[in-house]
Amino acid sequence: MTAAPTPVIGGATRVYVLLGDPIAQVRAPGLLNPVLARRGTDAVLVPMHVAPGDVAPVVDGLRRVVNVHGILVTVPHKATALTLADRVTARARLAGSVNALRREPDGSWSADTFDxxxxxxxxxxxxxxxxxxxxxxxxxxxxxxxxxxxxxxxxxxxxxxxxxxxxxxxxxxxxxxxxxxxxxxxxxxxxxxxxxxxxxxxxxxxxxxxxxxxxxxxxxxxxxxxxxxxxxxxxxxxxxxxxxxxxxxxxxxxxxxxxxxxxxxxxx
Amino acid sequence: MTAAPTPVIGGATRVYVLLGDPIAQVRAPGLLNPVLARRGTDAVLVPMHVAPGDVAPVVDGLRRVVNVHGILVTVPHKATALTLADRVTARARLAGSVNALRREPDGSWSADTFDxxxxxxxxxxxxxxxxxxxxxxxxxxxxxxxxxxxxxxxxxxxxxxxxxxxxxxxxxxxxxxxxxxxxxxxxxxxxxxxxxxxxxxxxxxxxxxxxxxxxxxxxxxxxxxxxxxxxxxxxxxxxxxxxxxxxxxxxxxxxxxxxxxxxxxxxx
The missing domain is CATH 3.40.50.720 (NAD(P)-binding Rossmann-like Domain)
Known part of the structure; x- marks a missing residue:
């Protein structure tokens, strides 16, 4: 066990969510959270298992959560997620998929792909x-x-x-x-x-x-x-x-x- | 710093959410997560800041997330949350508010108050x-x-x-x-x-x-x-x-x- 595998979660913690289906196999929380913890960044990445038909209402709900600042997206939701962002980079549009969305200061959501x-x-x-x-x-x-x-x-x-x-x-x-x-x-x-x-x-x-x-x-x-x-x-x-x-x-x-x-x- | 302030979050972690407005002052994540971590329970409680008008769509979204197993509710959402559960205990109905909702094995949601x-x-x-x-x-x-x-x-x-x-x-x-x-x-x-x-x-x-x-x-x-x-x-x-x-x-x-x-x- 490393020294700080997970950030300490308090009321002011910034929340990031990873959407996928299935979800048990995802690696990003286990890789990202220790980095946040080591840096002392008050943020956490949490996995959420969402079926394809539920992605739009779940993202709609998460966008309304004031301290949810970003969403990561994995299989099979990457193409759907592209349609749920307000702004998408050219490379993501070419790829036809996004795997990360973030809340901008004006409350809109931008998306990109890093695959x-x-x-x-x-x-x-x-x-x-x-x-x-x-x-x-x-x-x-x-x-x-x-x-x-x-x-x-x-x-x-x-x-x-x-x-x-x-x-x-x-x-x-x-x-x-x-x-x-x-x-x-x-x-x-x-x-x-x-x-x-x-x-x-x-x-x-x-x-x-x-x-x-x-x-x-x-x-x-x-x-x-x-x-x-x-x-x-x-x-x-x-x-x-x-x-x-x-x-x-x-x-x-x-x-x-x-x-x-x-x-x-x-x-x- | 205690030995295990926060559970290690992986793809199979059960997620619990605390809804409130404001949220920065809430104490439950700081109290509950160390208990889960010490016990080695693969679950985490995450705070979510939600304005009163957004509680219903946010809860609707969270109910669709397969690995969200429960929701805690604090000020000012306790009365609203009562209307969003499928089943409410007699004492919560008398109190006119709930502060905890859980997913039942059949997918329905039950609520109670522990205040x-x-x-x-x-x-x-x-x-x-x-x-x-x-x-x-x-x-x-x-x-x-x-x-x-x-x-x-x-x-x-x-x-x-x-x-x-x-x-x-x-x-x-x-x-x-x-x-x-x-x-x-x-x-x-x-x-x-x-x-x-x-x-x-x-x-x-x-x-x-x-x-x-x-x-x-x-x-x-x-x-x-x-x-x-x-x-x-x-x-x-x-x-x-x-x-x-x-x-x-x-x-x-x-x-x-x-x-x-x-x-x-x-x-x-």
Whole structure:
């Protein structure tokens, strides 16, 4: 046990809420609260388990609470949360999702997404600079969209989006092609032969009997295989990459790197 | 600093919320959370500052949060909260207010009030048994009503309600007379000459320049003067009682005794 795992909560404590469904697995309270406690910041992050149909009324209620200063959002509420903010950053609108909302001094709510920048920061901290790389993001959902935007912002040479849902894929491809012309491609099946970096942004690997999200054997020998699943730490995909002696990048750094972004966004 | 001032908050933590306006002065999180932390109970109490007009939508939102298992309510929301529960105890209905709501296994919400029982427990712990006493409760608001009900339940010989608001006074007098026939009286001005125990349930004494809620000089020499104001610990009323060498009973025990009631009510 660390010296100060949780801030002392009093009547004047600023409250931040994390919305998700399910919620038991979330890591952000366990990472953020010790930082607040160590700094002596009078604020606390509390998890709230909310079903998809209840997100709008719950956020409406929380916005009315004077000392709730911010809301973090995780799966599966990130796209819904975008529609509940008064102001959304361009990158979050491109990604189609937000994972943090904050109360502004005038009482309005602004939203941004840190999934993508957290992923890229973690990748760079792990020794893999994305600039100039040919990249592939498998999974065009909330996390994949945010990562794709952040990789394009970080200067990748090209990015191929892969998703089995052709409709979802095409919507995202068109949005990103408009913003980053000439660098975005899309496919319903991964083409990995000339890829430098591939990211698993699907949920495949959460369960032990999941199939691999893409065939590791198709990758060139210098490719980096990145994961966003945090538990297990070594997913079947990362194990397959290691067995092929490819460089692997785990899911953990993406969240760890976001903690600083959250603190900055909330002014804590 | 104690060893474990606040529970460690993870994704599976049960969340309890305290609603009030203002909120900075509330003591319950600072009292309850260390108990939860010492016991290793995976639950936390968080203060939420909510204006009167926002209580209904905020409670509606909180009821939809799967891991919010209970709500504590303080000034000025106790009467409103009574209308938001699916089930209310008889004593809370008599008192006209609730200060605790909990989620039942079937998803419905039950409410009770512990202000009165907390007050009586604190009084007894302080050496003053109310059974058989002639009592006077000054202030027929939320706290005064709950204390009056608990004193009657504890077997006082008689109880005189005092309030300058004749309408509010009469409503409460009639409700209590029906439930406790022959023991309830009411007056807009205190008659203290034959009183054994008098309780200040008005806010007078919160501010240093407040007048005394009743004239201490009118009390008999054996009378006990009880306060529900917690800060300052010695109110001008308690100081006046001490100067007359009357027994005084401070406001603190009423809340301290309620902590056990809350834990019991929430099954923690």
């Amino acid at each position: 993508g920048v957290g992923f890229v920061r973690g990748l760079v901290a792990g020794g893999h600079r994305p600039h100039g790389l040919r990249t592939c993001v498998v999974g065009a959902g909330g996390a994949g969209s945010a990562i794709a935007v952040a990789l394009l912002d970080a200067g990748v040479a090209g990015l191929c989006l892969v998703d089995t849902d052709a409709g979802r894929l095409d919507t995202l491809r068109r949005r990103l092609s408009d913003a980053y012309p000439g660098r975005v491609d899309a496919a319903t099946r991964p083409r990995l032969a000339d890829v430098d970096l591939v990211v698993n942004a699907t949920p495949l690997g959460l369960r032990p009997d999941d199939p691999l999200p893409f065939p590791v054997a198709d990758l060139p020998a210098h490719a980096v295989v990145a994961e966003i699943i945090m538990s297990p730490a070594e997913t079947p995909l990362l194990r397959a990459a290691r067995q092929r002696q490819l460089a692997g990048h785990p899911g953990e750094p993406m969240l760890a790197q976001q903690i600083d972004s959250y603190l900055e966004f909330f002014g804590l | 009165g029982v907390g007050f009586v427990r604190g009084l007894v712990a302080g050496g003053h048994r109310p059974h058989g006493l002639r009592t006077c409760v000054v202030g027929a608001g939320g706290a005064g009503s709950a204390i009056a009900v608990a004193l009657l339940d504890a077997g006082v010989a008689g109880l005189c309600l005092v309030d300058t608001d004749a309408g509010r006074l009469d409503t409460l007098r009639r409700r209590l007379s029906d439930a406790y026939p022959g023991r309830v009286d009411a007056a807009t001005r205190p008659r203290l000459a034959d009183v054994d125990l008098v309780v200040n349930a008005t806010p007078l004494g919160l501010r240093p320049d407040d007048p005394l809620p009743f004239p201490v000089a009118d009390l008999p020499a054996h009378a006990v003067v009880a306060e529900i104001i917690m800060s300052p610990a010695e109110t001008p009323l308690l100081r006046a009682a001490r100067q007359r060498q009357l027994a005084g009973h401070p406001g603190e025990p009423m809340l301290a005794q309620q902590i056990d009631s809350y834990l019991e009510f929430f099954g923690l």
